[in-house]
Amino acid sequence: MPRVELGPPGGYRIKEAVQAVIPYLEDTGRSAPKTIYFDGWDGLAASAVLKAIAEDPPPSLTKKFDRIIHIDCSRWKSRRALQKTIADKLKLPQSVMVAFDREDDEDDFSGVDEDSRAEIEDVGRVILGSLSQYRCLVIFHNGSTDMVDLADFGIPQPLFGTKIMWTFTGILRLDPETKEKVDNSHLCIYRNIGWSFDGDTAQLILEEATEVIKHMEHKQSITPQITAKCITYILWLHEMGGSTMDYNWATHASNYWVCDGIMGQQGQFDEESWEVSAALHKQVQRMELSSRPVNFVGHEYTDVWKSVTYTSDSGEKENITALSRNLTSLFLVSKGRTLTTLPHEMFQQSERLHVLKLSGCNFSFYSPPFSCCRSLRFLGLDHCEDQGREEEDKQGRPIMEFFQSLWVLDMSHTDWEFDLSQDLIEQMTSNIREIHIKKGRIWCSKLAWRQLRNLRKLRVIEPTNSWETGKKDEFANMPKLELLDLSGNSTLQVLPCLSSATCMRTLVLDGCVGLDHVGPEGLPPALETFSLDARSDKLLKISLSGCAKLESFLLRGELPRLEELNLSGTSIRRIDLGDKVVQLKRLKKVFLMGCKKLRAILWWQEERQLEVLCIDTMETEDTCPHYSDPSPIQHRNYVVTADARIIQSLLTKEYGIMITSSLYLHLHMPPTSSSNKSKGPSRDKVIPKPCYYTYSDVLLPGVFTCDNEMRWPAPLDYHMEVGQGISLTGVESDKGIKAIYYMTVNRIYSLHVHDNSCILAVTPKIPPQHLSVSLRYYVLLKWCRVERCLKLETVFASSRLRYSFTYLEAIWVSDLPAATCIWSKGSIEDSAESFQALQSIHLHECPRLKFALPLSHYTYLPRLETLHITRCGNLKQVFPWDDDVVRPQQHREASRKVKEFPKLKHVLLQDLFNLQEICEAKMTAPMLKSVRIRECWGLRRLPAIGHRNNSHRRPVVHCQEDWWTKLEWDGLQVGHDPSLYEPCFSSAYYKKRFLRGTVLR
Incomplete structure (x- = not known):
């Protein structure tokens, strides 16, 4: 692949890059490259350069080309979505555009994943016919991870005068291996940034941040400057400890931004800040971070954000006692054979510390060195152990001031049973939003989950103490709880009552092998996502009947004794019970009454039939829901639906066998109101x-x-x-x-x-x-x-x-x-x-x-x-x-x-x-x-x-x-x-x- 590096050393921004690229686009000679790949500054701001050319092309380009087509598929969905974007740009007639809805509808009933949906040949011919008479410049943002041949979608071949400039457009695509995927026939134009964080680099990140905001929700509540700072936060910490520290960006990036004070009013509880931060996280979670270092030496955040890796010979032990007063985020990980003992006076001057994560550390749980951090919002402990306390420490009980301000608690491989005063418990329960526990524990007899009235997310994964449930109402009076993850609770035998958790949208029960049934009593009424991934020989029945908002149902693993599945009255569109996902050797009964949005069910491939199948996708206004009675029709196997295409979901093994030994199929469309x-x-x-x-x-x-x-x-x-x-x-x-x-x-x-x-x-x-x-x-x-x-x-x-x-x-x-x-x-x-x-x-x-x-x-x-x-x-x-x-x-x-x-x-x-x-x-x-x-x-x-x-x-x-x-x-x-x-x-x-x-x- 021929390569061209742009410009001399020194300052180089979007405007200069555009001017440098234009001559390559103007060159339409026989020997000129017809397809150009632009890599930006090692992946940074490439999309911004392409957009600048497309939105304000110079007169030289408008004279050379009859049409300049800007195709932005930065947020990749599928090949079909790409073709639809092209059709939208060309303003094809409605008679052509309806083909996309029609094919999507067909694929819904055929059970085709959205990201697997292919382009439409007939539409491709229309696109080709509408462009074949023009000389076209195509500017393409490829959000996928693979090469895309635009000729497959109807774009004329370069042989017919078409010129294409494109880029891979993952957010902050810093992985140098990405551009190695580019075909050798393409000219690669790039700029080696060297990743010295100077004013030019900051400006490029600001340009990237501006692009990010355009695709996110709550865009009116965030500025490019704040977005750029959030991105810089990730780059900074990744460079300082990305190879040793587990930041768990997927779970906590948005929490870090809010807790550090980048988002919202520092020190104040702001609900909108959490929503905006979560929306931004959705956009940047596809960031491709490599091991390439970013030189932040002398930067303004040197004393504000810090990530320290301590080993026995690193010499860092002397430095961890000298923390800056301006420090807001600290990540400390010990990689030695023994745990690092934290000095008791380590955080005496850290009044502004908001985010703290310690990994492989040893300190007194009775009197932790960070107990004086009154502004602490995020506390993460990973593989930490209790140092114990000396006899003289027992004279006075230390005040755990940090609990009063804590918003997020993350405990991994750490057992710390909090022994708090009633006042601290009440203060903690009114502020804390998220608790994440993995292979650890924090609770004692004085702290019950139902006291955490403000809790939004709770993850208790593989706890080190058994969970006795069913004897008490652990989750009563928790109306704000949105996510509950009980993965790995192998001793959990009865699902806690969740009916009072009226805001819960996600329930995860992966690895809960002790359950013999799930539902239908005590389910959260607003549930949208359910996941169960386990190898369990105890589970007999799953019933999420009546969870009207349930849209995502994930069942994985091996469930050899599961006999009944009831998803009646839900908003499920697609159910995958195929062999590649889950093994259900004894499933006998499936109930899907009142599932108005149901489009497809994927079954196993072996010749095995259900004993009972009840499906009703009708929407009735003047009758009771069909799912209230498991047998509204005398025939025990029946399907009532308004679309004959649901028949695809009644056959298995490529239509070699019916899923039931008998069936009453009623197809009709009820009259509208x-x-x-x-x-x-x-x-x-x-x-x-x-x-x-x-x-x-x-x-x-x-x-x-x-x-x-x-x-x-x-x-x-x-x-x-x-x-x-x-x-x-x-x-x-x-x-x-x-x-x-x-x-x-x-x-x-x-x-x-x-x-x-x-x-x-x-x-x-x-x-x-x-x-x-x-x-x-x-x-x-x-x-x-x-x-x-x-x-x-x-x-x-x-x-x-x-x-x-x-x-x-x-x-x-x-x-x-x-x-x-x-x-x-x-x-x-x-x-x-x-x-x-x-x-x-x-x-x-x-x-x-x-x-x-x-x-x-x-x-x-x-x-x-x-x-x-x-x-x-x-x-x-x-x-x-x-x-x-x-x-x-x-x-x-x-x-x-x-x-x-x-x-x-x-x-x-x-x-x-x-x-x-x-x-x-x-x-x-x-x-x-x-x-x-x-x-x-x-x-x-x-x-x-x-x-x-x-x-x-x-x-x-x-x-x-x-x-x-x-x-x-x-x-x-x-x-x-x-x-x-x-x-x-x-x-x-x-x-x-x-x-x-x-x-x-």
Whole structure:
């Protein structure tokens, strides 16, 4: 990688750097580098230089380039977020921008992590098309840790005149290894700062601080100068002891800033200071700190912030007694074989000391040398031991003044049982905000957690004394507690009652192997984050039911006896129970009722099923929460949701097996509150049609005139109900298409689709991998009912695959005003097995229906008993030839063939004004018992019944006499003669028909 160092030694700031970089951008010659990486001052302020060029480009650049595109992805989210930033900059039309929301929504349901979401190819083509005619200068802030090829996102290649200048933009990226990732084809421009902390360096940090503020919350409450001081604090202390002292920046950086007095009013309790400090910490916690030294010699903070590493031969022991009066932060670590004994008079002049951390030190816990530090805000003790006290020290009890001002206490590998007066305890409990204990202890009989009324964060990790809980209410009267971390409390058997901790947002129980259950009693009502990472053979049940704000649920480790998980009523979007995260060999029951935001569940890959699964993502306003009753539906496994894409979360092992052995899946979108209040019906609203029939004086056995009169079978083991607002074809992702296809074709036994104004077909999209293979696909459906769907055109449609409905026994279709057929031509496998179980067909109120079921050479209906069709005025044929199998030119010859319906007993046809024939082929029905025909004037043939013996009664034909006299017959010799039937002419034919409810005058 070619490298260029900017400028001569001496002062060098943002303005000078911009002027030095511009010539490299202006050079568009053939040999000029097309891609330039700018490293700044060893990583510092690189982003500020790029931003200065992008926001105020010189005229020379605006003449060279048609467009200057500034892409700031300093806060990296994903490759897709980068592409969206590009699209925003180009102001692409809304029709393009919605693709990002659509793909994000698809990935939500597919369980894809946000940081793993890829760019969208279609959007990339639009970006390329919009820029291909221009010469572009792209200025790119890469917040990721890897190289990014912008051509993948639609940016034209440098070959087409595009020039790119970019940088890695982690905050204070001081690690020299970062720029080693840059491709060798890129020109690297840098400036070696040497890290001498002079005025220029301070100015660069101020520039960096200005950039940081732009991305943070509470930006109005902090200045660049304060932000720069906070950053300098970290740099300073890291240089002085970064290799030996554990500062624990991740936990305490924001605490150091406030306690030291950088944030807020020194010595005063300021709630906003903590919030601003935490917001700043979120932005700078990605700082990349290397071992590169920063020379702070002679700096103004030399006597204010101090980090000392003491070893037996370091000579520092003499210096630790000479502490500056101006010292506000002191970090002291001993790395010798023995602990460092602190002089008793060490802190006598440290009246301004606010932050103190001691590591590997020995002092008297009864009379600590820092007991006189009245302004101490942060106290950290790591691997410290009690020196004990001499007999003469017992004459008077020392005053622990520092406890009165303490805000944060951090104890690690240190056992110190505080023995405080009641006055000090009360003063301490009113001020202290955070307590962090790891492999240590501080409490005694006089100090209970519930006394710490002002406490915000409490971490008690692997304490050295056992925790007896359940016998007392340890956390009562702690309304401000926000975080509780009890990790490593192996003796904890019962979770303390936390119901009074109304502000608690985070609960961590990692390593709590003694618990046999968590919840549902005593949970904090405002809980947002829960974590349990353990190898426990005792935990049987986890229930966080009712924690309405819970969004993050982390379950890790091995929990071989966990049987039940209940997250009902939470705001969980994604649950990961995969093998890579947690081992749950005995999990049997999962309850997710009232989880309105649920999008995805990731399961294990082995062939193991749950015994009980209850999911309800519906939002109801006028009913009680579904999760109040664990069994609102009789089926023990059920899913109620408004989006079919949740089906992806019901399958495991790449859709090879269902997560349960049975399932009631109810898909519907409830009406909005506004629609409920609307006066009058909307145009697309489905209104159930009242059931009435003109001829009700004749009913056939086994045939019913109304939906409500028919005894429909109960849902089978795998049942799907599809209601309003649901589309099975609206899914876009390959994973979602595959899941819905598998569920509807290969798993569902019974299906009910109703009251849906948007569905176009019941059959889902075909997975791409199926389109290239010519196979027969078996549909496991046993019964199907479809009714009141305004836009449904074809119930079972397919132009690419052929299906075999081998197990289908009954189908009921009604009130489909747009449907033209039930099965489309070309969708059925030409096989005797395709409908070998079909027993009944019911078709009602489908005015545009042209045909029902196309037949081919080998397709027939060996078990069909009932054919019931009413009010389908456009129906011409019930069973036409399938044109994809029997070509139109073959129809005449094929029509002479006979299709046998060996079990057909009942035929009811009413108000079929255009019906010409039941079957395009000649048909025989030797078991025919009853026929009812009304208003089917175009029908000229009845099924032949063949030759029967005297034991069989003639089939009764209820019809109009005028129609009977016009029938065509093939002759007695083929069993098709009027003498073989018993006509029954109803008197109802002569009655004038009126609609029910009509007033006769």
